[in-house]
Amino acid sequence: MKSCQHESGGISASIGHDLTFYIPLVLSRFLPYVVDVIKLWTTYKACKKKMDHLPETNGGTPQKDVVIKPDAPSTLFLEKHADYIASYGAKKDDYEYCMSEYLRMSGVYWGLTVMDLMGQLQRMTKEEILAFIKSCQHECGGISASIGHDPHLLYTLSAVQILTLYDSLHVVDVNKIVDYVKSLQKEDGSFAGDKWGEIDTRFSFCAAATLALLGKLDVVDVEKAVEFVLSCMNFDGGFGCRPGSESHAGQIYCCTGFLAITGQLHQINADLLGWWLCERQLPSGGLNGRPEKVDPFHTLFGIAGLSLLGDEQIKPVSPVFCMPEDILQRINVQPELVS
């Protein structure tokens, strides 16, 4: 991960990196030593903006992976990452910033969480953010990614995570959030993302995490919700979006997170899923999202991944909520992991 650092700070969208967080996240829940931690840790040899894709030709199907150049940095530029995040929102007319307005709430959650993990939260503009969140809560109780956008479970969770970080849940109507989440559960236990009805296990996680952080998990039919998530378990021990969907590391993060929150981790086939997950690690040390697929990434997940792997400069992060552990300790929401 250190090998993908930029001079300006931040970690580039690069091969395997959001999964590089998801996988240790999931593995740390129940198989702490499965991923070759040493190899992952010592993958620091290159810093480059463009990654070379070098198919590994062992005869047959090429395995996409990166090549880490010999002059890449081997130390973590924590301050630069902090600087990058602190100044990120300032340039409001930046092209990418505008294009990503549809996920702004999540972007703020990523930025704040990574700053807190690095002990730099005070550099962020708390009051401005709280006002922003308040103006994103809609009549139905749900919260949108940004002002003028429509409410959705994804951004409702991000908002609740931010407010928990800041211990400021009072700026929104919490009861309405709870009602909103509850209203999205279907008969089969699944959750829609919003009133337009897209079903996805990501939303089961969003619902469970939101309610757990608010101490209101029991307002929904937890048993049915668990039944639905388990119905998305596949032949390889992994999970997909909906019943019948292929296993994917992001979905696996959501489903194991959901099962951790609902106390059902014993339903996972740890041997099988552990194998699938540790096979995500490529020779470079990075991780892909599923067999022979390569995916891009976020700074939060790189740093959080390193936290899970024991980097002492970074605060301990909860592998269930992807938030600093001390925050969750404060509100006493710390689900059991597989022992």
Add this chain to the structure above:
Amino acid sequence: MHGRLKVKTTEEQAEAKRLEREKKLCHYVAATTAIFEKRKTGQLDKEALELTNQILGVNPDFATLWNFRREIILCLEQEGSSEEMQSLCRGELSFLESCLRVNPKSYGTWHHRCWVMEHVPNPDWARELELCAKFLEIDERNFHCWDYRRFVVQRAQVSAADELHFTDRLITRNFSNYSSWHYRSCLLPRLHPDPQQPGRPTEAVLLKELELVQNAFFTDPNDQSAWFYHRWLLGRAEPEPTILCVYVSREDSSLAVAFSQPVVVTPGSCDLLLFADEAPLTVNWRTPDGRNRPGLMWLCDLPASALNEHWPQHIFRVHWAGGQSQKECVLFKGRSDGWCRDSVTEEQMFRCELSVEKSTVLQSELESCKELQALEPENKWCLLTIILLMRALDPLVYERETLSYFDTLKAADPMRSAYLDDLRSRFLVENSILRMEYAEARVVDLSGRGLTVLCHLEQLPLVTHLNLAGNRLRGLPPALAMLRCLQVLELDGNQIETLEGLPPLPRLEELSACSNRIQRPSNLRPLASFPKLHLLALRGNPLGDLPDAQSELAALLPRVEITLA
């Protein structure tokens, strides 16, 4: 000179690019502002649709705009005729297709297509299937497209058999097959369900599938997907939880029930019922750690009336889940305990009994894999599959060979060493338990096996002596508390740092933990709650170097004789 092309400098190029992006951004912001304005003022019309066209074309993840489009369509649906709606939806599908060509992986685009197909007056599902086939041709691993295909298949009531044929075609194309094998794993149990094993196909189908997947991995041994699929074919369905063992102790006035799968006993429910001499007995069930989370062992205290030492015998019967599983054990007069335990081999705890047919197929597969391994010695998938096949055929007979293959595999795939060590540990524990069966042993020797993890502890509630010396254990799992009879535990020569989290072992008298990595007395805090512990050996641990270790330990464990040096 005239007529010569002027070549821009890189500075000029960068500036031109910047200006272009600025212009694009300007346009983007203007359009989105206009869209939000129209929405705010309730102008749900074709112009609004046109504006969102431009934005969604470049940014299909802008979910709110898809919502707005739906609102507009619903509004127009009210106003227009069925034909107009048809035409509108057709236009929508066409627009969606152009979006997909630019970005075939946007959740918003695919979901909107689902929504349109559910609203269009005359849905053409055949055409949608073709669209899927087309997109899968471009990228066979596009899970959005596969999920959309499954949506279409369900609406159009395409048969599972037809879908199976579709995967046949893709698999014979022999490239990037994981999604197809995955789909087969869903279709086969639906088409040919095994009544004994929910979620799995019949054996006849499995055997044919084994042949198919074998062809795949012999043709391209580096294609992971076939090997993953093969592991599933070798597996079996999770059986329903059963009671493995009931153990009653007169001394502790307690009864322990060990299960094959973690279960939850809800207080006040009829989940787990106890009958003492035919009379129902109301008890409070708890797990050994007292936290009552899903677990493999549940305990209860017995009233004195149930353990009258003058009675010739007491019969205890335990019912799980309305009689789904039950066990009975007898406590005779003069005896301090009684139990009833399942046979591991009879109950097929660790592996399925094989039919002659299946056994033959797996045997021949094993031989073929060994041949392949000789040709491709570095192929880790083949090595693991050989191990799994041996495991399925005969874990005890193949034990030595299996261990040798683990060594070869770890050398070929060092990144997976930790996982392989854990898997190897599990197999070794299973083999020990299988051997125990024949000797009816209560003394278990698991020393010197390089174990990195302990498992199947629910199979060991009757064990009195356990030797785990000379392994690679970094800690002890809380599940060790299921060893209700354990008197002596040897842990010398491991890598144990702490016993934190270990619930009390009720019978443990002697613990030897020499040559580990215990740093300080507080790491041994749980031992203070062990009622019978009286001997503790700690030579060769870092805590031996601490000046006050002896006195701190004496204060922590006053009834225990401790050797530190």
